[in-house]
Amino acid sequence: MLASMAARLHYSRIALGVILVAVLSALLICLIYWSVHYELPNPMDTLIVRYRFNRVLSAVTAGLVLGIAGASLQGCLKNPLVDHYILGVGSGALFAVLLSILVYGYSLSIAPIAAMAGGLLALSLSIFIAESIGGTDASYVLAGLGVNALFSGLSIMLTYMVAMRYAFAIYFLVGSFTLASDKYYLTMLVSAFILLASYPILAKPLNAVLLGDEHAKQLGYNPRIYRFLAVVSAGIASSLIVSCFGIIGFIGLVSPHISRFLIKSVDHRVVIPLSGLVGAILLLLTDDFVRLILSDYVGEIPTGAIVSIFGAPFFLTLLLTRFRRGLR
């Protein structure tokens, strides 16, 4: 009797997750349509439609990638306060992109490769240092913080040098979709594919990792291998996004929390896709706000900055609410 009740309860939670994914997907599609067609001066104006569509698709893909990457990273490191930025991947990728611009000028074929190389370099440094000091969850975060500080400083320095020739480089520091274009499609597609392909491989092992490294091992999952896979896939995917639109830090941090709050569970089989959808919706809404409302008053402010302004209080409220309700 209780067994079937427990099963029903658990199944109902998974069903709730599936329903939420479906509802959010539908909401996202409606939002995409609305974002493209909002106050369109002339429906036949394909130039505007194309620009808007590119921009909307860019925000959605970036949000999806950063949301999934954030959920994977938080799960594999058992740390609810990390995202790709904390591990230094974002700043490493940005540094490499800026360096490539400085040396070769901006190139669509070089920038993503440089971003991956920079992101992976920063990641390798973080992993090497973290493994050297024990390979625990805390080691990864501490190593990432140090690497991040190094590459952030270098990126700011290079931005000043690059911005003299390429003014748009300043957008990379905060993250913006102003220059969204279909030329980024391939990079975005590869980025999304890496994370979507890693989802079925990582979802269950990450649940085991939440119980601790020893428990994960005695359940047949080597935590170091799955942590490495999760960190590398999230690192490469977010590096590619950085090469297109710069650093957007807050989405990867907040989306997994909202997802876990919605589903009242930490099961990665549901949290990862949900986090991707939440990230996509949040980033699209923010970019819509910047593009459709804020630009009338103060001009185009980088979306990355507005994400933090709106996201931070929301995130803090969420944390306080969860603690007061007994962490649920």
Added chain:
Amino acid sequence: MISIRDLTVEYRGGHRGIEKVSIKIPTDRVTCIIGPNGAGKSTLLKAIAKIVPYNGYVYLDGLEVSSTPLKTVSRMVSYASQIHSHELLSLSVLEALLVSRYPVSKGFVEGAEDYRSVYNIAREMMIEHLLERRIAELSSGELQRVIIAMALAKDPRYLLFDELDAHVDVGVKAMLSKLIKKWSINKVVVFTTQDILFGVTNGDYFILLDRGRVVFTGNKKDLLSRLGIIEKVYHVKIARYKYSDLDLIVPIYTS
């Protein structure tokens, strides 16, 4: 049979948790591993469960553990130890039990068999009322019962319990005593404990470790006839009592 030969486990920094240990753990009796803190009890169990790398040989049913895939070992062995769960990333007890069945459950989502199995174990460990609670919210005694249930969830042949009776009250210890006998009917039970009374009451075969080395192996009768070894290892006087047909040993704490 668990057969161990020349087992050495070296941790980072060169500290050896276990050094040149060669023992055989019988499968037809409950084995209790005792020894003071840092003796290598947990390390020995972790080596058997392929949780720590080691030098030497550990054979489980004829399979050498280090050259056997982790997945295969995970279906044969459960190693139960403490869980440190983050408040914001904590599974519920039901989720943790279902996750503990991953080595034997099929598919991406659990089936009815998994729920039946998990519930039966929850009932056995008297934790049905905790199923919806989060692990991070549990008291240490409740958590210990959940950890034991998690070890049982995948129905392994070898049950390795690290500090089986940690944090639980005497009532639960009495319950565990009965359960150990029940589990030992069709499983190999090996447990460590810091409570030598609990250990002597529930073990049939004993391994006494001290600073990474084996100082005694044998059955209860042998151990009780050589209490001096325990006294020497723990640096404490041990008294022996007879209660009904039970042989009891108790450490004497004097100020």
